[in-house]
Amino acid sequence: MFKFEDFSAFQRAVTVAGLGPAMLVGCTVHGDPSLATYLPAAYGVSFAFPWEGNTQPSANAWKPTARAPHGLVNAIDGITRNFDGLVGVAITSVQDGWIVTSNDAARPMPQQSVSKLWVTMTVLDAVDQGRIRLDDPLTITRSDFTLFHQPVAALVKGDAGYTATVGEIIRRAMQMSDNTCNDKLLRLVGGPDAVRAFLARKGITGVKFGPGEKLLQAGTAGLEWKPEYSMGNAFAVARSRLAPSVRLNAYEAYVKDPPDGAAAGAISVALARLKRGELLSPSSTAWLLQTMDGARTGRARVHGAVPAGWVYGHKTGTGQDLGTRTAGFNDVGILTAPDGKSYALAVMIGDTRRPIRERQLLMQAVAQAIVANHGGGSRVEDNVDPAWKAFTSSK
Structure with a gap:
């Protein structure tokens, strides 16, 4: 098994070409105009490479077929080099x-609720096989x-509970990031092993699926799950009573080797394959993409620009x-231009102490x-958000 630090040598070919002045990229959109002033960065072009994961890739695993745009390579390098995390x-x-x-x-990186995507x-996929219906x-x-x-x-009232269609429960899990709805869907399809089997069958490598919400969160905190933690603030109270060393050790262990870990590159490729119709039937693909378009969470993350x-x-x-650290602050999705061109992206912040605003600005x-x-890489007048300006100038 390759070590992370050996990835470039063993799993990726990178071409480094002669650099004149590094290309600076910027643009003005609503929210925060020209958030980033990109610093000069090494010019690198990524070519086809496999991602190592918890399963062997299938024959239809996607691989890059074209050279990456130089300006975008430089921009992403500059953005990430200047982030403390x-x-x-x-x-x-x-x-x-x-x-x-x-x-x-x-x-x-820790996926957290990004993993709801694989459950859905x-x-x-079970719908496509005729085993489940959305209604x-x-x-x-x-x-x-x-x-x-x-x-x-x-919405759960008395012993009768709350009844909705499978489709509505998916929408609540995906658009509102409802943990209970997601867990119900997970058990509907057969638990974590069913999701792992789906990932393996579809050749989605570089993505692990954890033990489920309850066990994952308990382990991250340094607790053993108890049913009573589902009620009120019982989990938070139990977590607050742990010794600081227990919490720190559990946190560090999770960040180092997250059971729900996934590589940004692997997620990006999987989303591209989803958009291309390689993972689900045409009807299920269209339904999922439309559901993702209606997401209500993270409006100040990628969506803010x-x-x-x-x-x-x-x-x-x-x-x-x-404390000030967060184990997982992520946004993954498909960004589509007015002309129909689409970009599958993943921004995974595995661990950072930086304020939420700076994380959002990076995204x-x-x-x-x-x-x-997409627009040709033309540079516009810099008008940097004060928070971003302070962030970049401090590095």
């Missing part, structure tokens, strides 16, 4: 076949409760905090770099 960024052109990756795009795909009823009761964000809990006329369907993920800078590259 563990971050992986990857952008795959759905139509043109190139991929741009940051240095840590092959390193597994597994459900839709099948599904009932959620108090015994199904998980922890953290579960707005469906307010999406210009008018563009569409961004996505899934966010956010992990637990320990918005990635979106701006994509938009600028």
Whole structure:
């Protein structure tokens, strides 16, 4: 098994070409105009390479077929080099076949709620096989409760619970990031092993699927799961009573080897394959993409720099905090231009102490770099957000 630090030598070919002045890329969109002033960066072009994961790739595993745009490569390198934290960024052109990756795009990062994407795909794959229907009823009761964000809990009344269609439960899991809805879907398809089998069958490598919400969050905190943690703030209270050393050790172990770890590059490729119709039937593909377009979470992440006329369907993920640190602050999705060209992107912040605003600005800078590259890479007048300006100048 390759070590992360050996990735460049063993798993990727990188061409380094002669550099004149590094290309500077920027653009103005709504929200924060010209968020990033990109610093000169090494020119690198990524070519075809496999991602190592928990399964062997199938014969239809996707590989890049074109050379990455030089300006976008430089921009992503500059953005990620100037961020104080563990971050992986990857952008795959759905139509043109190139991929741009940051240095840590092959390193597994905590997915957190990004993993809801794989649960939903597994459900839709079962729909394609005729084992489940989107209009099948599904009932959620108090015994199904998980922890953290579960707005469906307010709809569960008495012993009757809350009944909705499978399709509606998916929408709640994907668009509202409802943990209980996702866990119900996970059990509907057969648990974590069913999701892992789907990933293996579809040749999605570089993506691990964890033990489920309850066990994952308990382990990250340094706890053993108890059913009572699903009620009220019982989990937070139990976590607060742990010795600081227990919490720190559990946190560090999770970040170092997350059981739900996934590489930004692997996610980007999987999303490109989804958009290209390689993972699900045409009807399920269209249904999922439309559902992702309606996501309500993370409006200040990548979405905060999406210009008018563009569409961004996505899934966010956010992990637990320990002091000022956060284990997983993510946004992955498909950004589509008015002319129909699409870019599958993944921004995975595995661990950082930086303020939330700076994390959001990094994600918005990635979106701006994509938009600028799509428009020809022309540079516009710098008008940098004060928070971003302070961030870049301090490095």
